[in-house]
Amino acid sequence: xxxxxxxxxxxxxxxxxxxxxxxxxxxxxxxxxxxxxxxxxxxxxxxxxxxxxxxxxxxxxxxxxxxxxxxxxxxxxxxxxxxxxxxxxxxxxxxxxxxxxxxxxxxxxxxxxxxxxxxxxxxxxxxxxxxxxxxxxxxxxxxxxxxxxxxxxxxxxxxxxxxxxxxxxxxxxxxxxxxxxxxxxxxxxxxxxxxxxxxxxxxxxxxxxxxxxxxxxxxxxxxxxxxxxxxxxxxxxxxxxxxxxxxxxxxxxxxxxxxxxxxxxxxxxxxxxxxxxxxxxxxxxxxxxxxxxxxxxxxxxxxxxxxxxxxxxxxxxxxxxxxxxxxxxxxxxxxxxxxxxxxxxxxxxxxxxxxxxxxxxxxxxxxxxxxxxxxxxxxxxxxxxxxxxxxxxxxxxxxxxxxxxxxxxxxxxxxxxxxxxx
DNA sequence: TCTGGGGTCCTAGGACCC
DNA sequence: TCTGGGGTCCTAGGACCC
Numbered sequence: 001x002x003x004x005x006x007x008x009x010x011x012x013x014x015x016x017x018x019x020x021x022x023x024x025x026x027x028x029x030x031x032x033x034x035x036x037x038x039x040x041x042x043x044x045x046x047x048x049x050x051x052x053x054x055x056x057x058x059x060x061x062x063x064x065x066x067x068x069x070x071x072x073x074x075x076x077x078x079x080x081x082x083x084x085x086x087x088x089x090x091x092x093x094x095x096x097x098x099x100x101x102x103x104x105x106x107x108x109x110x111x112x113x114x115x116x117x118x119x120x121x122x123x124x125x126x127x128x129x130x131x132x133x134x135x136x137x138x139x140x141x142x143x144x145x146x147x148x149x150x151x152x153x154x155x156x157x158x159x160x161x162x163x164x165x166x167x168x169x170x171x172x173x174x175x176x177x178x179x180x181x182x183x184x185x186x187x188x189x190x191x192x193x194x195x196x197x198x199x200x201x202x203x204x205x206x207x208x209x210x211x212x213x214x215x216x217x218x219x220x221x222x223x224x225x226x227x228x229x230x231x232x233x234x235x236x237x238x239x240x241x242x243x244x245x246x247x248x249x250x251x252x253x254x255x256x257x258x259x260x261x262x263x264x265x266x267x268x269x270x271x272x273x274x275x276x277x278x279x280x281x282x283x284x285x286x287x288x289x290x291x292x293x294x295x296x297x298x299x300x301x302x303x304x305x306x307x308x309x310x311x312x313x314x315x316x317x318x319x320x321x322x323x324x325x326x327x328x329x330x331x332x333x334x335x336x337x338x339x340x341x342x343x344x345x346x347x348x349x350x351x352x353x354x355x356x357x358x359x360x361x362x363x364x365x366x367x368x369x370x371x372x373x374x375x376x377x378x379x380x381x382x383x384x385x386x387x388x389x390x391x392x393x394x395x396x397x398x399x400x401x402x403x404x405x406x407x408x409x410x411x412x413x414x415x416x417x418x419x420x421x422x
Numbered sequence: 423t424c425t426g427g428g429g430t431c432c433t434a435g436g437a438c439c440c
Numbered sequence: 441t442c443t444g445g446g447g448t449c450c451t452a453g454g455a456c457c458c
Contacts, residue, residue: 032426033425033426033427034426034427035424035425035426036424037424037425037426038425038426040426040427040458054425054426055425056424056425057424057425058423058424058425059424059425061424074426100457100458101429101457101458102458103458104458185456185457186455186456186457187456188455188456188457190454190455190456191455191456218455219431219432219433220431220432220433221431221432221455221456242430244429245429245430246428246429246430247428247429248427248428248429249427249428250426250427250428251426251427252425252426252427295425296425297424297425307452309451341425342426344427346428
């Protein structure tokens, strides 16, 4: 029998921090988003204190102080590296691995005479724990959506020890009846609200709902979802990474920004980051969107949110060339007298760099520029982001984000290696 | 005072063409 | 200048995910 499994790391960011700081084990710990704004990962102890996912830090500061919860800024370099290690182990366990997010992968499992899918799942869980040290939950079923349901149960039901096999037909109905509809993968709060009004309260109700109703209220997306709950696969495994369609770089500012120069500096830095990603993927972009917005939480201030898209012709991956167009977009977007909280850029129309024709007379120039960019990227990779900067920059500025309590990047920086003191 | 970032997919509507 | 259906392409916006 062949099945799909979802392998999902438990409290991933907190688990990564605990690997290198064992004092955090058994202690309530949370990890924050960029700018130290929101809670994005919680240990089980923190979850028990009713600290919700995604809440702003200041709203739970009382709980955190009263209980001595450990609070860490996010350390994406560390989490990215641990994620990579986990995926490498998975690739030794299954011929088909889809890296779904930083802490999750879908894999195929094939049972044989000696081992059922559940035993396979348990072996994988043990191997990841042994080689990487991160605890995972594994849900197994015939479709991705059912596997996610199984994975959720594997995580929260203590008796299952982290692995739940939902392939036996006999248990599917009771399990789906016990799954609130808002916990189904693909159902967000808006659809959940709509479904509840229509009397669809559980995953089972959604599975049994009329297809015509689903189609007209939730589009083809909802229809696929309902079929997946019935065991009809609509989402296959994507084992080779699909080419990216867009690259973003956006940030909320540490403090509000009102000057155009400072906004320009922020946009220049976002373009630099996005262009670096673009070159790493060996692609060029055909268009750039720049957006700015005020602080939507300050309801008493004048609000503005706008974006401008401009073509990049010829297509390019050169930071300075993209910055030039981005500044034009910003010029037409900027309004004096507003206080901005967030800005960003999005590169779209991405094409592999080797597929676009180069005009002969441009070839030499673009070759030279690309070589320069390559050197800049290598220097920044080696000595840290923004060691070498392109175009206009203020290295400091109100827009820079806060990261007050980041742990060392133990596995990717020589000077931040874990020190053992005897 | 403080409120994340980076993605994907789908649909509706407008512009344009035949 | 208006009439109309059908097709494509593009963009904005909405919904979702982690």
